Amino acid sequence: MGDFDRYARLTARLDAPYAVIDLAAFRRNADDLVRRAAGTPIRIASKSVRCRPLIAAALERPGFHGVMGYALPEALWLARNGVDDILLGYPTTHRTALRELSEDPEAASRITLMIDSAEHLAFIRATATGKARIQVCLDVDASLRIFGQHLGVRRSPLRTPAEVAALARTVAADDTFELTGVMFYEAQIAGLPDTSPAVRWVKRRSAAELADRRGAVVDAVKQVAPLRIVNSGGTGSLEISSADPAVTEVTAGSGLYGPTLFDKYDVFQPEHATAYALDVVRRPAPRIATLFGGGYVASGPAKKSRLPSPTQPSGLKLLGTEGAGEVQTPVQGQSAERLRIGARVWMRYAKAGEMLERFDVLHAIDGEEVTELVTYRGEGKNFG
Numbered sequence: 001m002g003d004f005d006r007y008a009r010l011t012a013r014l015d016a017p018y019a020v021i022d023l024a025a026f027r028r029n030a031d032d033l034v035r036r037a038a039g040t041p042i043r044i045a046s047k048s049v050r051c052r053p054l055i056a057a058a059l060e061r062p063g064f065h066g067v068m069g070y071a072l073p074e075a076l077w078l079a080r081n082g083v084d085d086i087l088l089g090y091p092t093t094h095r096t097a098l099r100e101l102s103e104d105p106e107a108a109s110r111i112t113l114m115i116d117s118a119e120h121l122a123f124i125r126a127t128a129t130g131k132a133r134i135q136v137c138l139d140v141d142a143s144l145r146i147f148g149q150h151l152g153v154r155r156s157p158l159r160t161p162a163e164v165a166a167l168a169r170t171v172a173a174d175d176t177f178e179l180t181g182v183m184f185y186e187a188q189i190a191g192l193p194d195t196s197p198a199v200r201w202v203k204r205r206s207a208a209e210l211a212d213r214r215g216a217v218v219d220a221v222k223q224v225a226p227l228r229i230v231n232s233g234g235t236g237s238l239e240i241s242s243a244d245p246a247v248t249e250v251t252a253g254s255g256l257y258g259p260t261l262f263d264k265y266d267v268f269q270p271e272h273a274t275a276y277a278l279d280v281v282r283r284p285a286p287r288i289a290t291l292f293g294g295g296y297v298a299s300g301p302a303k304k305s306r307l308p309s310p311t312q313p314s315g316l317k318l319l320g321t322e323g324a325g326e327v328q329t330p331v332q333g334q335s336a337e338r339l340r341i342g343a344r345v346w347m348r349y350a351k352a353g354e355m356l357e358r359f360d361v362l363h364a365i366d367g368e369e370v371t372e373l374v375t376y377r378g379e380g381k382n383f384g
Contacts, residue, residue: 002272004312004346010370011363016279016344017293019359021257021373023366025273026054027061029256033238034063036268040242041065041249043087043231046074048253050353050376051362052081058256059083068231068251071383072097072113074376079110086111087137087181087231089251091120095127103130112137112180112229116156118170125176136171137181137229140164140217142210155185161213161220168224181229182221184214185251186237193236193264200266207240218246236265254352260309261298261350272348274355274362275311278329280343287332288319289339294329296358298350305350312346313338 007020033042042063047070049055055078058064066085069075072092079086091114092098101108112135115121124134139156158164164182171179186206193199218230230248233241235255242250254262258270282290298306308324310316313335322330331345339345349355356362360378364371376383 002275002311002346004275007275007346007365008277008344010365010368011277014277014363016277017358018363019274019276019355019361020363020365021054021274022271023364025258025271026057026256029258029270029273030058030061030064032268032270033235033252033255034061036238037063037242037250037252038239040238040247042238043068043249043251044256045089045234045251045253046070046078046353047089048235048352049256050356051373052078052376052379053373054256054362055083066249068253069111072101072111074381074383075111076100076104076107077381079107084110087183087229088112088114089183089185090114091116091139093123093127098124098127099129101130102128102132102134105132108132108134111135114139114183115171116140116158116167118167121170121174121177125174128176133178134176135178135180137183137231138164138167138171138179138221140182140184140214142184142186142214142232143206146205153185159213161216164217165220165224168221172225179221179225179227181227181231182217183229183231184210184217185234186210186232186241193261195264203240207237211244214244215246235262235270239267257352259298259350259352259355260348261305272311274352275346275348276308276355276359277344277346280339280341280345282328282330283339283341284330287334287336288330289316289332289336289343289345291329291331291345293325293327294347295324295326296347296349296355297324298354300351308347308349310345311348316345 043066045068068089072094075086116139141156141159232247233250235252257274278291278294280289281292315333315335316331356375361372
């Protein structure tokens with residue numbers, strides 16, 4: 001649990017809403033990610049951080065290397081600001097950025113695009129106007145298919161070694177491109193809290209299936225071209241992915257911040273490094289206090305797990321009839337009786353970096369010192 005009394009004392013002069021990060025907790029979370037990766041390098045998922053000073057701080061720590069970006073304009077911006085190894089985690093159709101990449105050999109040497117079809121290659125080739133050779137990585141479906149069900153996210157159509165090798169041969173035959181890697185994101189392992197025996201069974205079954213298939217895919221692609229990158233995993237599956245000898249790197253980002261979606265995992269428990277503060281502006285009933293703003297709902301399925309959580313004072317919860325609102329967020333509970341107008345309530349966000357789309361700066365707390373770290377939003381960057 002964060003030291004909210006200290007946060008409140010050190011930030012008492014600030015007007016809410018504002019966000020804080022506990023740098024000591026951030027560093028401990030980083031160390032725990034490295035421990036869990038057991039020697040496999042960790043690529044930082046930028047979408048889960050969205051603060052360039054914190055990306056740089058993580059990259060300076062042993063065990064971290066490279067960034068997984070989420071948009072090509074972002075990758076170009078990072079490359080031009082000193083990041084030398086950026087793997088784009090998702091395909092791009094950003095025409096202006098593709099032209100810029102193809103006309104900038106230095107950026108092209110630092111950035112690898114993600115594809116999962118020959119159609120992606122055709123789009124890039126038709127859009128790019130420069131001569132720089134473009135590095136690409138193949139995104140391979142890592143979901144579990146069992147009992148007629150697809151368990152995992154809907155990403156790539158590539159699944160079998162034959163399918164992936166066929167696309168690898170298409171890449172290798174085209175001088176416009178250089179094949180550098182393959183990626184597997186097992187969301188049904190990394191993104192599911194351990195909330196039931198059924199979930200734990202799915203994770204075990206999926207890990208076993210993927211370990212066999214991932215090795216076969218990697219072997220098949222290596223018959224076509226050497227691979228610099230075999231990327232896998234997320235914050236929730238570092239141990240599983242890093243244990244596979246075929247994997248050269250793992251990806252993590254959310255574990256640096258410790259959002260609420262990671263509160264119920266069996267094998268790890270990140271510290272709560274980030275939070276945001278709201279002010280009490282109404283007292284509509286003895287056990288209800290109304291906060292100003294705070295309706296920061298995370299992406300994903302529209303359900304309770306995506307709502308922010310009132311954390312300090314303890315014992316508060318959102319009203320089921322209102323949730324977290326654009327302008328007002330009522331909270332209820334016995335501790336609400338002690339809240340007065342102007343009192344601070346601390347909230348935790350469900351996911352990680354998305355929270356920073358609401359704030360220009362993070363107020364970074366390190367011991368008794370408070371500094372400001374500019375977020376992507378504060379730097380005027382909107383990448384999607």
